[in-house]
Amino acid sequence: MERNQPHAQNHTPAASRNDFFSSLLEAVETVLSPAVAAIDAKLARPTIALREELAWNDDETIAVTLGLVNAWVGTLNAAIKQHNETFAQFTQRQDEARLALRRHHLADKSQEFQNACDAVSEAKTDVDARTLSYNQLQEQATDLRSRIKEHGxxxxxxxxxxxxxxxxxxxxxxxxxxxxxxxxxxxxxxxxxxxxxxxxxxxxxxxxxxxxxxxxxxxxxxxxxxxxxxxxxxxxx
Structure with a gap:
């Protein structure tokens, strides 16, 4: 008997749940099909006695069905585990995403930032030179005032x-x-x-x-x- 086998990597939790119930219903219907047929016959003709007792289908079908159920349970457990891990790591993943965004913007603006730093450095050098010149002029002005005052x-x-x-x-x-x-x-x-x-x-x-x-x-x-x-x-x- 062939049954659709679960594939955890291709299913979201919601899809796995729907596939699980669909496969389980199909398996139960297959396993219980003889008993269901007997009940339907009894309901159709209540006065007729059944020749055989109600029973499960053959052992091989039962084994395949139970294996399918176990496989789907494993799939659901794997999906739940993955979801729990994702939830537990949500804050960390947010931080990593923010860090990645900052690194991206820093890399994108690195040259502009370096140009700004160079401009600041050049401006500081210019300010220092102008400050030195200003101080020298102040000293000259003080000297001239002193000389002018002496002349006065x-x-x-x-x-x-x-x-x-x-x-x-x-x-x-x-x-x-x-x-x-x-x-x-x-x-x-x-x-x-x-x-x-x-x-x-x-x-x-x-x-x-x-x-x-x-x-x-x-x-x-x-x-x-x-x-x-x-x-x-x-x-x-």
Whole structure:
């Protein structure tokens, strides 16, 4: 007798359950077919006595049927075991899936990430260079402020020389917190001084510095090249 044998690897639990019941019903019907036939005959003609007692079908059929039942039970047990293992490993499989997704995205964006890192590194190098340059400029600015402030302290002397050089008090140097300002008639100058005024200021500043830092005019030789260039007739006289 041939029966459909179970194949656990090709069945889901639901499909295995349906196939199991279908095969079991077919096997039971085959095994009990003589008894069912006798009962049907008795029901059709109740007054007739049965010649033989009700019995199972032959032993071979019974053995095949029971083997089929056992095989399907094994199939169902295997499906249940697989389901239980899958359920027990569900959290782990979720974690593995998430990890796989992260690795995929990391691999996909690795070059972009490296480019960003390189850009950050270059930007940091640029910031360091600019910071160094800024600090150097700050030091230069501090030094210049100090020098300007020192020069501003000589404003009174410079103004006397400018007045003597130009012959009037219209242009002057005013000492301020950060050094000095050029004033005209007592107010900060709005426009640039004339060439003659620039010459006067530069020359008077130079003369005021001759005795700076303890130097003596008597020990110095001074050469001046045309100090009256660019002066107007009034200042020249």
């Amino acid at each position: 302290q000589a404003a009174e002397k410079i103004n006397r020389l400018i007045e003597a050089y130009l012959g009037h008090k219209e242009l002057s140097i005013a000492s301020v917190e950060k050094g000095y300002e050029i004033h005209r008639r007592g107010r900060p100058i709005d426009s640039s001084p004339s060439e003659g005024e620039k010459t006067a200021i530069a020359l008077c500043y130079f003369l005021s510095r001759l005795e700076a830092e303890g130097r003596s005019i008597k020990d110095r030789i001074l050469v001046v090249d045309d100090p009256i260039s660019s002066l107007d007739s009034r200042a020249l006289n």
